[in-house]
Amino acid sequence: MSASREPGSEDTTVDVAVVGAGFAGLSAADRLVSAGRSVLVVEGRDRVGGRSLSGEVAGVKVDLGATWVARRHTAVRDLASRVGCTTTGQFDQGRNVLWMAGRRRTYSGTVPKVSPTVLVDMARMQMAVNKLVATIDVNAAWESPGADRLDAISFGEWLDRKHALPGTRALMTVVSKVQWGCTPGDVSLLHALRYIGAAGGLDHMLDVKGGQQQDRIVETTQEIAMRVAERLGDRVRLETPVRRITQDDNGVTVHIGSGGIRARYAIVTAAPAHRAAIEFDPALPERAEGLTRTWRMGVLSKAFVAYEKPFWRAGGCSGEAVTDTGTVFITFDVSPAHSGPGVLMAFCDPRVFDGFSPETRRDRVVQQLADLYGPQARTPVDYVDHRWGAEPFAPGGPNPAVAPYATTSFGKALSEPHGRIHWAGSENAGEWAGTMNGAVLTGRRTAENVVALLTRDVREGASR
Template sequence: MAHDVVVIGAGLAGLTAARELTRQGFDALVLEGRDRVGGRTKPAMLAGHPVDLGASFVGPTQDAVLKLAADLGCGTTPTYCDGANLIRWRGNVRRYQGTIPKLGWLGLVDIGRIQWQFERLSAGVSISAPWTAKNADKLDGMSLGSWLRSIKASASSRDLMAIMARVTWGAEPDEVSMLHAVRYVKTSGGLDRMLDVVGGAQQDHFPGGTHQMSAKMAAELGDRVRLNAVVSRIEWSSDAVAVASSAGVVDARRAVVAVAPMQRLDIDIAPAPPIEYQQLAQRWPLGALTKVYAAYPAPFWRSQGLSGQALSDAGPVFITFDVSPPDGPGILLGFTNPRGFDALPEPQRREQALACFAGLFGEQAANPIDYIDQRWGAEGFAPGGPTAAVPPGSWTEFGPLLRMPVGPLHWAGTETADEWTGFMDGAVRSGQRAAAEVAATLTV
């Protein structure tokens, strides 16, 4: 029996698309290559409490994911941020307040100048069609790193922006198109909203973990979700698709491919779309990022007047957050540069990560009651980081194709969103948009 729609990928984007279509009365089937749903959200337990190995935070204006969470009964809690933040910089550790540390008067002026110029550039860039900007070729022809050098940003400012690039895209500033950086930040509402905790993208997190949203959507869909179904080929005509996976062949009228653009290359599509679609996938690589967690009997840093948030120019951990449950142990989350770290055996990774925590928060941080890390680049299926780290030259050449359907094939995934690209909210919005596209074609 042919289905109305087959959705490839059971992350937030794919499950949202299937849920929306099913609620409208269409017969949707989801194929997922992993043995779990959730995509770039992933659950784990640490000291008896859930933690997010993938996407973690939500904040104001992320209305799509917040509404979904509320509909599913998934509550949020504020990210702890009382007290002073820490920065380990040029061998010294000191306290600071606010999102961006004030590295001296000149440093404050320089960061303010960078932020002003960033926002001035973004005013001329369309979120939905960034390639149409007057200076699109120039911005897309340079990296974030080369732009910072061109405006003579100080070494300290460049190093701070490198931390932003690593946590945002899992990439170095020289690896990311300036046009992509400007557009991406604009989809988040600006640098302050993207980087802040209170009033920003890190304001809240889920005590039960972000994965519960995917798990609850999958439970609603029931046997419409098939796991361990690695899709290898899609054959299509103007009004039908045949999707071959390790679970067999599925026929449908339309398909939603809800995977990261780079992962489209893993699927043989016949007839082949124009070569530019393959080139787009090659030019939209995922970044690389690793997360580490350590649990302690209590959040001891709070008694020292510390928020648990920290920045460091000494790796491998470069930024931390306090994600302790209200009635449990103290839990520190660290975002970690995978270069050099991921190749180490687990005992050495643990040693290096805890040394970073101890260098920031004192020797108590060296002795946790539990530890876990997640190397997204080492995933056996669909490896990669949090979102695409789009290199120079990609948006102006291939951007118009990013979500343009090919016959009955529609594209979803956070990279295709116009709001909160790269975040869970973008993933949900992309699923809603793809579902609307499909529904419109099926009801003609």
């Protein structure tokens, strides 16, 4: 079946309709085209890339969304290389800054040196987390031993039951905000363990060298998606939200505007919570419907502050800081070179950030950077931020903040096809769930499954 537009109508006919032009959707389309299948990708936003987004501060390209690739993220690395994008190591030379309980200190390594007592407690909690992670099947966490028990409490409740010290809890709160856009009390313990296991363990999740923050994409992560979309050409349509998908024994119709896309199969890559904006006919099964209601997106904001030079490096600091006070809770140095400009990336708590004016947001971030790095931080040359919770279409990120009971109740529906509708996205990944690498892997895998079904359909049709 070749892509075509029926004369006198707004309908298009293809083998596969793909909903969403993030890394999963574009990877699925890329694989389908390679298999000789016709495809049309529709995206509600005015851009591709999903939760990756390029920005600019002081002439430097920055990642307003997804940022890092690990050494073991081979799928997204291969994709980046294929479209001519390059990596650069995340700067981590020098001492890190810790601001906790009103006190500033510096440390080296991954785990902040809060105090000997907290260090021992952190090691104890890491061992306990890793022991539980070893029992989790990241491909089907809801079927893991003790899943019901682990899903009945939040990550925060578990920390309480383990009598985690305040310093340990503060550091785990930073982890939770970065990974799920929420506090430990808002996310199920089972969900947290699944994502930690999918990331290769807590150490790999937190580390820079050899870990999940190993490298950045020089051209920005969204540039990878833009170059893939450019290769797909007019197979990608932007500003085309999908409001309804119907299906029958012969195929699906994806309703867009005044017309529709008729296809043999559809691949939907929207996050579970965003699927609620689409009407399905026949309706989704109860478990899949529950998934859309309970797997809500977390919320995270980022700010970038530029200076003439990365002055903190001259003071022996890496640009990495962790704090339990104020708007900013973690920072990284994303400067393009030692000579400047210097750029600090700050993760911001939307609860004390998103509701303010642009000027107030800037002032709050700059003041906190001055507390962390000294008075030179008060005189930036440029500033930009992005509030993912304020996105007009498909808001939220970086990942779903799934509350207790929702993983065991509805998690199985993540990848269960609904008739001719198949699902992909970083949430669907087992290994590397919640990453660009996971999104690429699920897009490819789902496309391959659909290609097999198309081949079967042709074979069965020929035998009749």
